[in-house]
Amino acid sequence: MLKRKLLTYALISGLSFSMGSSFVHADVTKLRLAVETTPGDPLNIMLASFRDTLQSSAEEEVELEFFEGGALGSESDLIQLLRAEQVQVLPIGSDIVELDSNFAIFDMPFMFADKQTARDALDGELGELLADSLREKSGLEVLAFGELGFRIISNSRRPINTPEDLSGLKLRTPGSATRILAFEMLGAAPTPMSLGEVYIALRQGVLDGQENPLSVLEEFSLYEVQDYVSLTNHVYTPITLTMSANSYAELSPDMQEHVISAAQEGAYQTRQLSDTSDAELVEAFTSAGVAVNQPDLASFQTASVPIREAIAERLDAVFWEQAQNILEPR
Template sequence: MIYKTARILAATAALSAATLASQLAFAEPFALRISGENPLAGLDMQMAQRFGENLETALGDDFSHEFFHTQALGDEVVHMQMVRSGQIDVYPLGSDAVQLDPKWAMFDMPFLIGDRNDVARMLDGEVGEALRASMRDAAGLEVLAFGELGFRQITNNVRPVAVPADLEGVRLRVPGSETRVLTFQTFGASPVSMNLGELYLALQSGTVDGQENPLADITARSFEEVQEFLSISNHVYTPVTLVMNAAKYDALTPEQQAAVKEAAQEAAEYTRQLGTEADIKLLEELTSSGDIAVNEIDRDAFVEASTPVWEAIGGIAGQEFVDMVVASAQQ
């Protein structure tokens, strides 16, 4: 009887110790290193900053973080290495996400996404879940949420772009994405990959003729100062893929993980709203300033020219996945 009682007491003590350890694990503050290469004015860095602020509000003294921007820790190549190795914990990926997972090539399918209603339905739903699972497998990163860099536009110093033929021979800077390069080769341009931080001087010196980015990035980096023509194309939509090192995420308690996901989703929706408002405001400012000539493209001509790109991306991202994406976009 004494032996049985002792076993019960020992088991109870072990359970109490485990419960206390679990409580302490949640109570213990956790810290994150959040970093990106772009200036703070960019939507990617605003999303990352908002994410950190949301966690501070939700967790108070149970959370702390370091926040770096404007290439304080390096360029986009360095950041992709650092988040995978655990040197930083959270990184807002832009177009270069496709270098880590070929499924992100879907965002290089020109004229796939029509408006931000498509964005919310697709990325907060079935397409987003497929992308999350794929990035885990491909790169060991947990996708926290999809924010916004926005719909991309074309600027250059050669001529206004209205139809694909207008891009013939234009040396256009594009991100380090095989499928973005393919897109503009198909349209007749001569795409050049280079780091975004080098682009202003390259445009100013004539090393490249033009570039393609959302309006918020164009103005944040003052590209309108060194470009003559802005063509409103909305050719692709680029999300901010806010990722966390998977080992870091898995080490959090379930409560902390829930707080992280909630903070990230609110930050995502915040940047989408900022993007909507910025597109309206910035287009008005650029049009009225007279510093850069603004024109609309012939969308139908570009859609017709995009067929080979869609077919090629099906082979890169996986045809079954691309079929699901197209079906979702057409709902």
């Protein structure tokens, strides 16, 4: 832990030295973009699409630096760099809850019936509500919401058909306290771990399984060390493409339009990927010898009622009331 903190400090110090006090120089806007994952992963695809679209539309008005594959650290490290304004644009998955507890709404099981319902909510009033909350709590601007998608459970011990099948399983989860709470209430033994460490932990038996969208199983080759994939679709995870609100405010109105348009294109690309890849990946995993099953979702939905209630207690009361009115209009 100390080593990671020292590394992050060194990165911030070094980047501060190289960036100076502002990233807007004369008529050129210089932006540093960073992502933890490698090409092919939805987070990476969203940021790469943002980069390419912005470069094409703004041309010589913008200079972009692009760091991928954890070149500047883990997602937690990158969040620190973003808040220090040493990275200007960052796509964030589940770890967004570390910046704003109201994003724990995405840790509530079965909040969204399908992808389109979640997309419509994020492109509408719920997205505006979350963007306002993140700006107020963390000083970050939401540029667009992309898609990691619905999460499933994989493991090396048994198919997951009902919540009882989770009993005692050591499952990797993100560091979100509410995601950990949810799996504890379902009887599993959730184990937060950096995504880059999961493959070795699964192979060595330190973990029994993990939960992620199907695309992550493919990108990180996790299916190679898992015998069972259970299509629980228990929570929907967006990609929140973020920028420091101060940095965003420094942009000219014209550049802001370029940035938002590029972010929306990145979001579109991740949603397209999600739609095309899920069915293909189920077939690919089955062909690779992984047993893919459809659980009894009704039993999971029943078990999730007290979980949603427990998570709701951790949200701002006003936010939760507004979110409920949006998602369940009376």
